[in-house]
Amino acid sequence: MTYAADGAEATHREDGPRTPREGDHGASTPSSEGHRTDDNFKVIVRVRPPLLRELNGVRPYQHTVCVDPSARKIILSENVDAITQAGGPPKDGYMYATYDFTFDRVYDQDDEQEEIYRQSARDSVLSVLEGYNTGIIAYGQTGTGKTYTMEGTMDGSERGIIPRAVEDIFSCIENDPDPSSKYLVRASYLQIYNDIISDLLKEGRHNLLIREDHKRGVYVEGLSEWVVRSPSEVYSLMEQGAQQRATGTTKMNEISSRSHAILIIIVEKSTLLHQESNTEDGKIGGVGWRSQDETKEAPRRVKVGKLNLVDLAGSERVHVTGATGKRLEESKKINQSLSALGNVIAALTDQRPRAHIPYRDSKVTRILEDSVGGNCRTTMICLISPALESFAESVSTLKFANRAKRIRNEAHVNEDLDQRTLLRKYERELRRLKSELKQRSKDLVDKRKLLEVEEQKRRAERDKLAAITALEKRSREFMREKTEKRRLETRISGMQSQLLFGGKKLEDSPAFRNLLAKEHRRMRGEYEGRLRELERERQSVEQDRAQVDHYKSLLLKQRDIMIALTARLNERDEQLLALQEELDAVEKHQRQLEDVLDHKTSELIHLRKAAVEHTTTSTTKDTALGSALGEWKQVDEFRESLGRNGYLENIDNDQNSSPSRDGQPSMVNQLEDRVASLKQQHEHLRKDVEARLEEKNHLIESTRQENRQLRELLSRSSGSPTSFDPISAREVQSLREQCNIRKKEREALKTILNSKMKRMVDDVACTIKDYGHQEQAHSRLMAQVQALGQLLNATVGALGLSDRDVASRQ
Numbered sequence: 125m126t127y128a129a130d131g132a133e134a135t136h137r138e139d140g141p142r143t144p145r146e147g148d149h150g151a152s153t154p155s156s157e158g159h160r161t162d163d164n165f166k167v168i169v170r171v172r173p174p175l176l177r178e179l180n181g182v183r184p185y186q187h188t189v190c191v192d193p194s195a196r197k198i199i200l201s202e203n204v205d206a207i208t209q210a211g212g213p214p215k216d217g218y219m220y221a222t223y224d225f226t227f228d229r230v231y232d233q234d235d236e237q238e239e240i241y242r243q244s245a246r247d248s249v250l251s252v253l254e255g256y257n258t259g260i261i262a263y264g265q266t267g268t269g270k271t272y273t274m275e276g277t278m279d280g281s282e283r284g285i286i287p288r289a290v291e292d293i294f295s296c297i298e299n300d301p302d303p304s305s306k307y308l309v310r311a312s313y314l315q316i317y318n319d320i321i322s323d324l325l326k327e328g329r330h331n332l333l334i335r336e337d338h339k340r341g342v343y344v345e346g347l348s349e350w351v352v353r354s355p356s357e358v359y360s361l362m363e364q365g366a367q368q369r370a371t372g373t374t375k376m377n378e379i380s381s382r383s384h385a386i387l388i389i390i391v392e393k394s395t396l397l398h399q400e401s402n403t404e405d406g407k408i409g410g411v412g413w414r415s416q417d418e419t420k421e422a423p424r425r426v427k428v429g430k431l432n433l434v435d436l437a438g439s440e441r442v443h444v445t446g447a448t449g450k451r452l453e454e455s456k457k458i459n460q461s462l463s464a465l466g467n468v469i470a471a472l473t474d475q476r477p478r479a480h481i482p483y484r485d486s487k488v489t490r491i492l493e494d495s496v497g498g499n500c501r502t503t504m505i506c507l508i509s510p511a512l513e514s515f516a517e518s519v520s521t522l523k524f525a526n527r528a529k530r531i532r533n534e535a536h537v538n539e540d541l542d543q544r545t546l547l548r549k550y551e552r553e554l555r556r557l558k559s560e561l562k563q564r565s566k567d568l569v570d571k572r573k574l575l576e577v578e579e580q581k582r583r584a585e586r587d588k589l590a591a592i593t594a595l596e597k598r599s600r601e602f603m604r605e606k607t608e609k610r611r612l613e614t615r616i617s618g619m620q621s622q623l624l625f626g627g628k629k630l631e632d633s634p635a636f637r638n639l640l641a642k643e644h645r646r647m648r649g650e651y652e653g654r655l656r657e658l659e660r661e662r663q664s665v666e667q668d669r670a671q672v673d674h675y676k677s678l679l680l681k682q683r684d685i686m687i688a689l690t691a692r693l694n695e696r697d698e699q700l701l702a703l704q705e706e707l708d709a710v711e712k713h714q715r716q717l718e719d720v721l722d723h724k725t726s727e728l729i730h731l732r733k734a735a736v737e738h739t740t741t742s743t744t745k746d747t748a749l750g751s752a753l754g755e756w757k758q759v760d761e762f763r764e765s766l767g768r769n770g771y772l773e774n775i776d777n778d779q780n781s782s783p784s785r786d787g788q789p790s791m792v793n794q795l796e797d798r799v800a801s802l803k804q805q806h807e808h809l810r811k812d813v814e815a816r817l818e819e820k821n822h823l824i825e826s827t828r829q830e831n832r833q834l835r836e837l838l839s840r841s842s843g844s845p846t847s848f849d850p851i852s853a854r855e856v857q858s859l860r861e862q863c864n865i866r867k868k869e870r871e872a873l874k875t876i877l878n879s880k881m882k883r884m885v886d887d888v889a890c891t892i893k894d895y896g897h898q899e900q901a902h903s904r905l906m907a908q909v910q911a912l913g914q915l916l917n918a919t920v921g922a923l924g925l926s927d928r929d930v931a932s933r934q
């Protein structure tokens with residue numbers, strides 16, 4: 125059974141091998157190519173060499189492909205040897221399935237990568253630079269060499285279409301003869317795995333959506349674009365993407381691509397518009413754009429070309445590959461998407477008008493919408509295996525390719541007319557930055573010039589000022605010279621008027637010389653006299669100065685003496701003041717003591733009176749009490765002596781009626797005597813202090829007198845009164861504080877004495893009251909009176925006037 129698969133006209137012949145017939149090639153034959161309106165969709169077939177797996181299979185390897193490159197024909201047969209034998213059907217008499225196809229180009233297993241690229245890909249690749257969308261799609265069964273053809277190795281002779289295309293693009297850009305051309309190249313890389321689009325250059329960007337724009341065409345939303353400036357940058361992106369791409373080992377291919385991969389390269393090219401215009405003198409539409417504004421960038425046109433390099437995943441027969449689980453799911457999805465592509469191609473090549481094209485059935489077909497049946501120059505490379513075991517898949521692929529070659533694409537240049545390309549944006553930004561830079565540079569230059577001008581102006585002003593100053597100086601000198609000249613002329617004319625001239629020169633005449641000598645002598649005499657006067661004045665001034673210095677030193681000495689004397693005076697004043705205060709305090713305290721003594725004496729008199737009454741009225745006579753009462757006689761005498769001295773004027777008159785007593789003086793009397801003696805001592809002391817005060821006053825007075833004399837002397841010699849330092853405030857303060865402390869001490873002492881004496885007197889009174897009832901009262905009374913005497917002594921001692929002091933003062 126033989127099939128002649130020429131498009132729709134497959135012929136089933138069972139009577140022998142099929143012989144190609146005229147007009148049996150349908151639309152894909154060279155004859156039918158004539159009605160193709162354009163060359164935008166090419167289909168080429170490449171047969172890869174048999175793999176080791178195929179050569180060393182269970183069954184012996186059998187080749188099924190016969191390629192005729194010159195006729196662009198490929199024959200696929202179960203027994204290719206038989207059909208290639210010249211002269212008719214195979215001798216074995218069997219019928220073999222044979223397919224005969226013609227494509228744009230066919231490549232056999234030995235054809236090299238370079239040849240395939242140069243003949244079938246290069247033109248469409250380079251048309252990207254002219255603003256076309258182009259696509260190279262590798263289609264075929266798994267393991268037939270799609271990745272090998274597209275990528276191959278990145279260097280060496282096995283480099284595939286992608287590296288060669290990238291190199292060519294950058295090479296063309298570099299070698300562009302137009303220096304005004306500008307390019308911007310960017311790349312994206314995506315995969316469709318299990319019908320999900322992922323960005324291979326941006327981790328984590330999955331499930332991307334496809335959008336369509338009437339200007340951009342079909343595009344993937346959110347797909348990253350990377351600006352590339354060299355092939356190596358593209359390769360590194362590809363390496364990066366390959367790591368993300370889904371691959372796996374299958375029975376048919378050790379490294380099988382389990383996803384469809386598309387490398388997108390977008391080239392934007394900007395050229396000067398006038399170069400493409402045929403208008404003369406650089407004018408477009410009659411407007412000379414250069415003359416309008418030289419600073420503006422010349423109008424440019426930007427073309428945007430897009431190159432899709434598609435490595436489809438390979439179809440496979442699941443029952444042959446034995447895929448299960450994940451691989452099985454992958455295979456199903458791959459086959460579904462390839463089947464959708466087949467449907468699209470079938471619809472595109474359908475003869476019926478306005479047939480529905482099911483692009484949206486799959487992500488692959490949606491993405492390839494432009495490449496297959498749209499605005500694109502597309503080359504579809506279909507790959508097959510030459511082995512008999514892949515015969516059915518090869519037939520399927522070739523039938524698919526055969527259908528595809530009827531596709532008509534309408535490619536046109538994508539020119540950016542609405543300023544949306546990235547290159548335009550870059551150019552605009554560049555222009556803006558350039559003009560900013562220019563402006564700044566201009567400002568800088570202007571400022572520098574301004575500074576220079578200002579400096580020149582300043583210099584000119586300085587020069588002008590200097591010139592004016594010099595002129596003024598010069599004119600002053602001139603005026604001085606003029607005045608001097610006039611003075612000399614006047615003098616000469618004055619002298620001349622006194623002379624007679626006899627034909628000789630004036631200065632040679634003896635009269636003139638005499639006059640001059642006389643004048644000279646007179647002037648010298650005047651000068652010498654003046655000098656002598658000055659010398660005299662100088663000497664007198666020197667003498668005056670020496671005298672003044674002498675007086676000055678005297679005055680200084682006097683001033684020092686005065687200061688010392690004043691200090692001493694101040695010191696003495698302070699001492700006197702302190703003594704005076706002390707004296708006042710002693711007197712005051714003495715008066716207080718006297719008052720107290722008077723009071724106590726009066727109380728004692730009352731007590732005595734009570735005791736006398738008690739003795740006279742009592743039936744029992746106490747001898748001891750009687751003798752004690754006898755002692756009061758002496759008290760009376762003492763009182764009389766005090767009264768004579770005026771001390772006891774305030775004592776109650778009752779005491780005058782007290783009886784007189786005989787016998788030895790009692791303790792009370794002794795006490796009173798002691799007080800009287802103390803008073804006498806005090807009187808002496810007071811007189812002594814007053815005498816010393818008087819003496820000191822006299823001393824002060826004499827010192828003051830001396831001071832006054834010194835001051836007068838000082839004022840006479842210096843002409844101004846001298847000021848002296850007063851006694852320091854600190855010393856005054858210290859003396860005052862001492863006085864205060866003394867005062868407080870005395871106050872405290874007085875209080876203590878008062879309370880003690882009161883208590884003792886009370887005790888005495890109690891004792892006297894209880895006298896008749898208690899035997900021991902007498903001795904107690906005596907002890908109390910004795911204590912009272914001691915207290916009085918202590919009081920005198922506390923006053924600071926000890927016996928010794930008193931004696932020494934006396």
Ligand SMILES: Nc1ncnc2c1ncn2[C@@H]1O[C@H](COP(=O)(O)OP(=O)(O)OP(=O)(O)O)[C@@H](O)[C@H]1O
Pocket residue numbers: 171172173175233264265266267268269270271272273377379380381382436437438439
């Ligand atoms: N023209 C060729 N010359 C030499 N070796 C080739 C050629 N074509 C393919 N091969 C080899 O065949 C094997 C399979 O090729 P490749 O991986 O490119 O197939 P594929 O179609 O991409 O498979 P899949 O669809 O499974 O990814 C590789 O080892 C490759 O080197």
